[in-house]
Amino acid sequence: MSELLRSKANYIRNLVLEMCSAASTGHVTSSFSCTEILVALYYGGILRFDPQKPKWEGRDRLIISKAQASAILYPVLADLGFFPKEELGRFCQADGKFGVHLQNDVPGVEITSGSLGHGFGVATGLALAAKMNRQLHLVFALLGDGECCEGSIWEAAMFASHKRLSNLIAIIDRNYLMATDFTENAIELEPLEEKWRAFGWRVKSIDGHSFEEIFDALDGVRSRRSSKPLVIIARTVKGKGVDFMSDDPLWHAVAPKGDEITRAKNQLGVDEPKPFREALL
């Protein structure tokens, strides 16, 4: 299974690359750091969803609080059939339906987000509503590590543990980078595990690019004995898969162009003979 997922992750990364390159915008590296996480959730049997019924009541809610990772969610949703893949070719275009940040009118997207520190709080409300309504679906929230500088994240973290929101799973894409610098140079986040633990969360720390570790961390997630919400701190590499784009603040919110696209594709090892828009449209 892992081999299939790895192949899928590669395919999705390629879609991200093509979509953003064609539009000359989008957060490629922020998307590459959480590719395995999204692939595991959507293709690994974790999330409950129905592309034909995006508003199905029993679905799990995935809130992408680091909404700049729209560049990976949209290709995943298109690949799963939430909307036609052709729409990826219209990313940020006048005839398109979505842009660099997430909007809730796209099938499969739960909330509009883009300003950091917002989605996670909404996720706590969704989780509380599910508890109040005695519903069994789970609420997942994908956070950026830089996003943890926002005070609102910690307001929500306190709330979730106090309310015993055991149906809430936060995954932190710990890629150690913000827009202009490494997190520890800007505002030191470490010791991050201890912080979350002190806020009343069950904490797991994993390699965010390892499907095995992601699945281990999510094992039994629907029948957790703990009443604490769960946070998974997933150590990742911003730009994972393309060495010249990795771990470099200058590649934040930048789409590769010209030769860079070919070099990136070669590194991803994906054969894509036709130009993206031509292939899709």
Place this chain on the structure above:
Amino acid sequence: MKTQRDAFWDKVYEIALSNKDVVIVSADMGAPSLDKFRANLSSQYVDVGIAEQQAIAVSAGLALGGKKVFAYAIAPFITLRCYEQIRLELAAMNIPVTLVGVGAGMSYDDSGPTHHTVEDISILRALPNLRIHSITDSNMAIAIASMSCFLPYPNYVRLDRKVFPTIYSPLYDFSHGLANLTEPKVVPDVYLVATGNMVHRALEVAQELPLGVIDIFTLPINQDLFLKTVWKAKILFTLEEHTLPGGLGSAVCELLADNGLTIPVKRLGLDFSKGYCYQYGGREHLQSLYGLDKESIIRRIALALEAHHVDH
């Protein structure tokens, strides 16, 4: 006589007894009328602590989960402190949460500028989808409470902290968003357009001067009804315990300008251009410092009428 706040929450309590989806999200804000809600409907009462951003975010999540949510705090904190949450979690997605803020204008007259609510109308009326209900009396508070559970858009209820006389009957239809409170026999060519507590002041002024009074309790203003009411007027005065930039007066001027009406308008409100109000000594005193006491208003109206050569 009940405060607007207690009248409002008593009605919400009554609705919540039979509708388990009605939820109050409080940012550590109480009220005598809320004690029974907390005691008897504790599963429908969510205290987020002193965290207004979280109050809005969690309210949005609850609303997405099917709840009818009221998010409650002192008015400046549930509007300004969490403005971006209101903008994105509520207005941008058109999520029907009711914000309830107590302390309109300088209601917290003993607390200084941190607790004065004087820019909320300006900033909230800039947001799409959201309606503002600026409450005038307790019967209006009750009616808006009833309505709030069923509105398909975000809603801000601006409540005063003090007790005011009742103007409206319990059966009044508030759906029009404004009320012409002009004495039946008066056919005015001058209108005083007010909101919230200043409607009461406007009615006091109307005892002394032959002018019409319009209460604007919903923003955006009901354009058709407003223009139909004032189009023959020679001059309009707007009156609000709120800063002038972007407030009720601005909203009135925008309506007139956009519709090509050249009626002169004189805005009466809080001139904070030199700084916030750090004065104390009661609300009447604070109002007098900004020319919002009855005598000052009468004087300012007379001067403006003279300047505009309105024979009155």
